[in-house]
Amino acid sequence: MQAKETLFADLVQGRAQQFQVPLYQRTYSWTEKQLRQLWTDILEQAELLESGEKASTHFLGSVVLAPSPQNEATFPRWLVVDGQQRLTTLSLALAAIRDHIADGEPDEAERIDEEYLINKRKNGSDRLRLLPTQADRAQFAAYVRGPLSEQAAGGAVAAAYGFFRRKLVEAADPAAPQDVLRIEEAITSRLTLVAVTAERADNVHRIFESLNNTGLKLSQADLLRNYLFMRLPTRGEHIYETYWLPLQDSLSNDELEQLMWLQLVLDGDDRVRRQDLYAAQQQRFERGEVSEAEIEAYIKELYRRGALFRRLLHPEKEANEAVRAHLHRLDTWQAQVTYPALMLLLDRRQRGELDSADTARAMSYIESFLVRRMMCRVPTNNLNRIFQAVPGQLPLDVAVADGLHQLLSAENRFWPDDDELREKVRTAPFYKFGRGHQRKMVLQRLEESYEHPEPVDFATAQLTIEHVMPQSPGDEWLRMLSEDVVDGESAEDLHSRLQHTLGNLTLTAVNSELSNHPFERKQGLLQGSHLEMNRRIATTERWGADEIRARADELADRTIALWPAPLRGVGRAERSRDWNLAHQVLAALPHGTWTSYGDLAAFIGSGAQAVGNHLANTPGVANAYRVLTSEGKVSDGFRWAPQDAGGDVRARLSDDGVRFTAGGAADPAQRLSADELASLVSEADDPADSEEDTTQSAPESQGEETDADSFYLQLVAENSPERRFFRELAEDNSPGTVEAVRGLLARWEEIGGTVYHPGGTKASGSGAILTLEEAGAPDSVISPMGFTPGCGLGGTAYLDFQWLAVTEPSARPALRAEFLRLLNELEGIDLQEREPGRGPAPSFPLSVLEKDRNRELLVEALMWVRDRWESRD
Template sequence: MQAKETLFADLVQGRAQQFQVPLYQRTYSWTEKQLAQLWSDILEQADLLESGEKANTHFLGSVVLAPSPQNEPTFPRWLVVDGQQRLTTLSLALAAIRDHIADAEPDEAERIDEEYLINKRKSGSDHFRLLPTQADRAQFAAFVRGPLSEQAAGGAVAAAYGFFRRELVAAADPAAPQDVFCIEQAITSRLTLVAVTAERGDNVHRIFESLNNTGLKLSQADLLRNYLFMKLRAHGEHVYETYWLPLQDSLSNDELEQLMWLQLVLDGDDRVRRQDLYAAQQQRFEHGGASQPEIEADIEAYIRELYRRGALFRRLLHPEEEPDEAVRAHLRRLDTWQAQVTYPALMLLLDRRERGELDSSDTARAMSYIESFLVRRMMCRVPTNNLNRIFQAVPGQLPLDVHIADGLQRLLSAENRFWPDDDELREKIQKAPFYKYGRPDQRKMVLQRLEESYEHPEPVDFTAAQLTIEHVMPQSPGDEWIRMLREDADDGENAEDLHSRLQHTLGNLTLTAINSELSNHPFERKQDLLQGSHLEMNRRIAATERWGVKEIRARADELADRAIALWPAPLRGVGRAERSRDWHLAHQVLAALPHGTWTSYGDLAAFIGSGAQAVGNHLANTPGVANAYRVLTSEGRVSDGFRWTSQDAGEDVRTRLAADGVRFAANGAADPDQRLSADDLALLVAGTDDDQAAGADTAQHTPDSQGEETRSDRFFRQLAADDSPETVEAVRALFTQWEELGGWIGHGAGQVTTSAFLMLGESGAPGQGIWSLTLYPGWGRGGTAEVVFRYLATRAPFTDRTLRAELLKRLNELNGVDIPEGKLELRPSFRLSVLEKDRDRELLVETLTWFRDHWASRNTD
């Protein structure tokens, strides 16, 4: 047996060879969680390559190889005993890079193919350098060989390839473009592997077992603590009791590790990674052949400083410990924002204040620039992928010739920081779908600050008030709303497109504690309810005679004035919004379109805050946009103005769409069930921490209360107002059967109207349960059951895509349910009226029983 450190390029490059995954190995199973972590490591290494810095490579893990029985002297074949998940993932990442650059750099794409993916002069299965296990082989081959075929749809291999395709588009962000060839080099030459090569006769399974003998991994903080006190021979006990033990008692191990990392950053190391903390600090203590007494003195000073800064760090974690009111308010908002990325800058400010270099007033002013930087970027939809680098560099880049607060404003105002100016902020408030960007708490905080700007003499206690975001013009408009929108629609735009474009803009949003009462009522009814609100912004809405396009835009202008006053602008103009940034967002979401789906020009326009005509013109004149041919008219037809801008020119569009799983009716229109709305598109590039997930995770049993309508009562009242008695009774029967299966019904707060979650797990234990369906009243269109595939993808055991696909298959057995596979990453729904038939309800209960059993077995597999 031989073991040596190697790189992916050294392992697979060179003469023709093949790595075969044995049949007994499990199928490819990496989920987005593992892919995202790997991608983060790759980008980090790519950044180091771009900057020219010398740094440690990233250790990826081991690969255990054994000679294959099919080995030939001229064509080596290796069995992959361990490491197939890593090799498959890296191969798919390189295939995605090859396809990403194919139009612009065909020669480079061919080079990647020949160096890492194929054996050019071999045919059949020998053509591939990596040959996965049988179950994954056809799909893997489809992505490596191309062009893609229908067998490439679905599965973990397809999901991984799709992940890399869309992340490559995101990495080309004009705000901070990353060199795709540096990404390639990071994959092939910066990720190290330990290759264990067995000889014939070696027990490769024993090798595999020894490598996978798991234990509790020591953290960077553990390693550094052990090193520090091993070196402290003279005063170790005193230092431990005086400084270390109180520090360790005040912070968790993870928080302590974060503080240690921040200490390095504050001391000027703006490139250190948390996973390199131990090595970086050890190197500092042992520089230049220092003597033992000098090392001990340095370590004691380091721990004393860590102890001092620990008290400051706690104020970031617990803002209530900050004594100054203005600084405390900023820390609370940044904590609500979940702005851990800003900790290097915040620690710098608190540290300088404690040293007497600035007072609390200037500290608060500097924090207002940080808050504005984050808020304006979120409202203007500037990607967050570069924030770590921006704030980690603050301590080392802060100008020395100006006041600290002014220097921070100057630093964040640099053009490559993309702090939006007043013009860009106003434009995005008017047009961008604010409700579909950022986290729920971030959106709520923006509206809360805008309400506070009215300086009402009796302000609302926001900590006590149960406020949620309300769409004044509802997300599911009734006939009266549609009639009004038709009156306001311009030529060439229908009421539905206008609604899609305006519903999520800031001008149409407010805060309220009576979402369910407001519901989807006509505006006249909402006026009466909003008039009695304690919020000034609601009383102003109530004072408006109607609520159409003109009124929404007027309110957007008013809120833009307030936002500009609340959140300071950068020092010098960074220019108006680059349209390329919006188009980059469009490219990113198109690259993420699942197999078997399409979208319309109007949907894409609503998603980015543009117009359908502008979207059409851009796609017709921009080469290299992934999946541009899958943007159709609202009727599901290929636009008359569509033309290929790439090497696919001349191919029939409908043939290509059919190969992508898009179905067509006899009249030539694409299947409307496969269409992705603007809201669906937002889900494709968003995280999973939105209002729906939060509502279910905090859902609880709703016990009866004397003289007061419960959430359960309200749910059925709203359902009965819109659905037949048969549907209502069918839903009641379903709930009873679900409880008999050991589940419970949760009614979450914070929805536009009430809703019902079919929950498993302990009530009142956020994040510990799971739910398969969310039921909503119909609001004039019939109640629906939403299948939360998107959230199941993050919850064991349904991180396994094959289980989610099985759930979809079972649901589609219900008469009237036909969910396309392309919506397996989204939140598709079906009508509750299908449950009126006993057989369909029985099928659903059987499916829910299957769901329960798989969840119950998650820890025993």
């Protein structure tokens, strides 16, 4: 590459040439804020020219260019890899100057046109010296070539041109006129650029990536779009016009990014974070040579799913009434966290795997899952993970709606049953649960359940939640409550216990009129209400504890009828496709090898105990007995699965070539790690290893990954940092410490936390970070603790107090001190708080977790942090 400082005039003047903004670039997006700042800089330079001062020029930024594939010796064409916003803006400013002086100084206008804007002897799109991305091309050409009457109205290009025309009129104010040609000179010869020019052999995408993959300039969707269209040299125009441009026009950039992330999730990547979208999709495409047909297939699928995604954003676009009603309610709930599951249902319906009735039924399970958890105050911080995992965990052997019901009913999903729901409706302070719009929606659905012949139009009614027994009761209320107290409880205590329960809440448009008045006065107002639930309250003679509980029982019955219950007896949710893969890799174990529960668990992203339970209860799993403890011994809890042949395990292992040490353990040299298990699957599924290679003759439209390839690529992408952490942990810590850490991480996830494993490169090292995230707000996160595997000194747990000191609620010194006190209850730990940023972070060795009591105390301390996080102001 070559880099040099240049001026706009030097860059674009001279021989005929063209600067092409590639299809993959985002559209022109400068707003008036950037335009005003540029105009100020231009006027400043024009004044310096007028005064004759030899002041420095103004640095505008960089432009990165590369030879276009359409380059010709007689007509150079350059790809604008970076800097298109600046070039487009300056071109529009010059077009505005040209048009401003066209009547009075036509020769100067023609000069500006020919020097900076057009290639005089070229036709068609070649006539434009700057060729914007296709979405902006027609409008830009209208301003450069005219006539303006043919331009499309609106858009950023039109706004920028109009801005400069207005400012030029201001500059011509007779009271203080400014020379327009001085302004032109300032633009072309006083605004400096650094032009970076790549050679043909340079990888321009890597240049672009290094300039823009900082999360500041371009979004993940921008980067991925650029990446895709850079790999479509021959079919890019057609694909852009047919699929990408309509998709881009129908969604905002943020929505498009969300759709791209959902596509990854639907295709099986259930752990990718949205901020890692670009890297994850790039990693998939770069697992081998990707053809244009494969990228086209990806964009066509994105286009198809875009129509489905718009129904989530705009439920009124859904034709089926029942499905539309569920989408409306989930939209009202602000349940974006459920999008992976909703997209899966709409996708499967479009593929013919379920009809609209079953789609609505499946959505009722999702709605019930959210509502019941909110009413029973189940923490929401694991909802992202639950719904993101749905595509990968959905059972394969049952219908979609039934499978979703089964999946959400798993015991580690915490979907409250009828008994728990009924109890919470009767006793829990519903008014303090969830968010206001969610509480209001529950009450609205309960009102609708009465099926009044003239239902209220909730879209226009100005309804708020009303406490029938007021929050600040007067003497009359307290006297009535004193009649209901038992066991020495005071009226104030009874009021405090019942005031926020669902039985005491309703909807009304006259909240201020009801106020804290006695019940007799409220009765009249409620009697005249259009809501059936209010008229029923008004028929009651008094409103005390018994009446509130009776109404709660009635509403509980309606709640149970409206929102279906989970299935009973469903175990933990596991990834069904991963179990299939576990069976495949066990069947592929070479003679004379074995693996451990921990290795197999790391390979499929589960837990060692879950692996053991699955193998013990699943008949017909080949080589299940060759899964041993990390010490190479048969687990004390090992049992043959029902219907399996059984026999002496050690004898079977010996027959399979597994050697044993003098201590009775399987030879550790024959143990296969998680990475080695992954290599077994990749070798078995590699088409190149088959007797006949059919990939050359297969049509391009069939160039898709096999399921096994997808599994392997997914596991490599998802688990390599996790595997590296546990491999390094095992290298530098005892087996007992490794298993203790595994158990602790699993327990953290069970109580609603997330475990993040950094990239784990040789440069950065590996680790495990415990985090808590707010559902639907991935930027709202706290990390109470992290683990490092050790570098010859044993693994360490550390507290990042510099982060905790600026993150609510841990920013409060008293809370950090209490967290340290809880940790210091562990045997062998004595942590002292240091001022954030001063000295090393408080830490302790992971080996202390080998003691059961220490693990229990640490979990209690982490649950304390979780509770403070969830109840934060």
